[in-house]
Amino acid sequence: MVDAAVLTQIDDLQSRYMRTLDRRAMDDWAACFDGQGSYVCIARENEEQDLALAIMMDDNSERIRDRVTYVTKIWVGVFEDYTTRHFVQRIECRQLQPALFLVESNFMVAYTTSRGRSEMLVAGVYKDEIVLGEGGAAFRSKRAILDTTVTPRYLVYPV
Amino acid sequence: MLARNGDVSTLRWPSKFNEVPKDVFNREDVYRLELERIFYGPEWHMLAHRSEIAKAGDFKTATIGQAPVLIVHGDDGEIRVFANSCTHRATQLKTCARGNGKEIECPYHRWLFNNQGDLIGAPGMREFKQGFRREDYALRKLRTAEFCGIVFATFSDDAPAFDDYLGETRPFIAKAVGGDGRLKLLGYQKVSFASNWKAYADNEGYHGPLLHTAFQMLKWSTSNGAQFMTSHAHKVNHIELGQLPDFGPLQDSSVIEGRDPKLVPVNLIISLFPLSLVIHNLDVINLRYAFPVSPHETEVHYAYFAHEDDDEALVRHRIRQGSNLQGPSGFISLEDGAVFNRIHTGSHTAGNAEFQKGVTGPGPIATPFNLGKGDEAGNLIRWEHYRQAMGFERG
Numbered sequence A: 001m002v003d004a005a006v007l008t009q010i011d012d013l014q015s016r017y018m019r020t021l022d023r024r025a026m027d028d029w030a031a032c033f034d035g036q037g038s039y040v041c042i043a044r045e046n047e048e049q050d051l052a053l054a055i056m057m058d059d060n061s062e063r064i065r066d067r068v069t070y071v072t073k074i075w076v077g078v079f080e081d082y083t084t085r086h087f088v089q090r091i092e093c094r095q096l097q098p099a100l101f102l103v104e105s106n107f108m109v110a111y112t113t114s115r116g117r118s119e120m121l122v123a124g125v126y127k128d129e130i131v132l133g134e135g136g137a138a139f140r141s142k143r144a145i146l147d148t149t150v151t152p153r154y155l156v157y158p159v
Numbered sequence B: 001m002l003a004r005n006g007d008v009s010t011l012r013w014p015s016k017f018n019e020v021p022k023d024v025f026n027r028e029d030v031y032r033l034e035l036e037r038i039f040y041g042p043e044w045h046m047l048a049h050r051s052e053i054a055k056a057g058d059f060k061t062a063t064i065g066q067a068p069v070l071i072v073h074g075d076d077g078e079i080r081v082f083a084n085s086c087t088h089r090a091t092q093l094k095t096c097a098r099g100n101g102k103e104i105e106c107p108y109h110r111w112l113f114n115n116q117g118d119l120i121g122a123p124g125m126r127e128f129k130q131g132f133r134r135e136d137y138a139l140r141k142l143r144t145a146e147f148c149g150i151v152f153a154t155f156s157d158d159a160p161a162f163d164d165y166l167g168e169t170r171p172f173i174a175k176a177v178g179g180d181g182r183l184k185l186l187g188y189q190k191v192s193f194a195s196n197w198k199a200y201a202d203n204e205g206y207h208g209p210l211l212h213t214a215f216q217m218l219k220w221s222t223s224n225g226a227q228f229m230t231s232h233a234h235k236v237n238h239i240e241l242g243q244l245p246d247f248g249p250l251q252d253s254s255v256i257e258g259r260d261p262k263l264v265p266v267n268l269i270i271s272l273f274p275l276s277l278v279i280h281n282l283d284v285i286n287l288r289y290a291f292p293v294s295p296h297e298t299e300v301h302y303a304y305f306a307h308e309d310d311d312e313a314l315v316r317h318r319i320r321q322g323s324n325l326q327g328p329s330g331f332i333s334l335e336d337g338a339v340f341n342r343i344h345t346g347s348h349t350a351g352n353a354e355f356q357k358g359v360t361g362p363g364p365i366a367t368p369f370n371l372g373k374g375d376e377a378g379n380l381i382r383w384e385h386y387r388q389a390m391g392f393e394r395g
């Protein structure tokens, strides 16, 4: 049984993660990861067949910073923007080490185009390793595993 | 023929060779005729690489036009392509993307087929219509051919001989898949573009450095390269990337390095009519299978590979590079997905789409045709092939 105070810290981190993405605060998104953090977004099809190829693979903190650069500098002005709304629900939390937790959460992300139509962007599960430190909780590793193997159009932002 | 499809005969193809009627991107009747004339007609379609179904009994599902097909690695080692539909009452046989089985059983009335497609049993066969012969109910087999392990098929008996169809693209395809096609599957990315299949296939060299900001950063616009069109309306785009420049704003540029010791960094794209793409981009080896879902939607499955001779570090590098450069969120490909839906929406207006860059004369372009690496004119050869296949009259 994981302590309620720990769960609060973990849930606060997940809320911060959703908030930063939905508000397009990309630097704050990167700050949800700890110094050794990694972010991977991969189709369930690959994950289940031990195929490592992903849709986004930021396997170190420089790569996470570079994703911020793509979104905020390199791709600017070439894509029709869309808004997202993340919905995340924790379904499991296990303690791996004194300050390291394995957390699984279901997610759905809705997106809305500039025409004002909303649809589901992706659904899936996060498998996260979360560290608790001085400054609160941070992702050591975040894997967004997409049930949605066929994603619509293009994915500008991480999920 | 055209009358059968209602008002397709009302489509007016412009007399100028650099113009394409926007109507062809969104008319339902045109789309139905495309399924018949192109997707079920005399063209070949890329469906799989042998490494995706490496063992006997392995299978993969795919789509040609809107027809579901099943690619099976037979017990005898031969790869066959079947209509993914029971010969009894048409039930789809396999639903998952890939799998393995000793035989193929239809769930509805339990007809059983072996991995070579033969019907081996059907419950209650004694009460079947007189004269029923098992041999007549084997799975419907498509004409199938293989090059460097890449499996192609066609529903049509009139499709040209496979070697002629690939023609001059052959050495480039071989180069793209590591020379011999001994590949190892790394995984998939799948995306649905909100666009007609022809807009997806109409990508060219002109937009490259203009739409893709990363191309400027990588200085790909200034590399040495050539493009040519074959007589079967295929396009080969071959750009040697040479010395890779300094990577500007990126903190970790290892992801865009060329590390394959056997190859100078290259951007090699073989675009086969109608919808197949073979790509070797830096160290990414990529087959792109595509099919139309409707006139307004195109689904693309990107399959990524390593070469069997790669060491672990190179495999890891190819995985990182494929996962970051290409696909729905790719550093150098996101912009394509973001423009297809706009082309599609924009095409719901009157008139013609016009090609300009690299167009030299008023008449049809002869093949093989060499075009500048920043030109769009080569696509007019595809469009001429399309027009003739569809039977649209000019003028």
Ligand code: FES
Pocket (backbone or CB within 6 Å): B086, B087, B088, B089, B090, B091, B106, B107, B108, B109, B110, B111
């Ligand atoms: S439809 Fe397949 S067995 Fe009847």
Ligand SMILES: [Fe+2]
Pocket (backbone or CB within 6 Å): B203, B207, B208, B211, B212, B333, B336
């Ligand atoms: Fe492009």
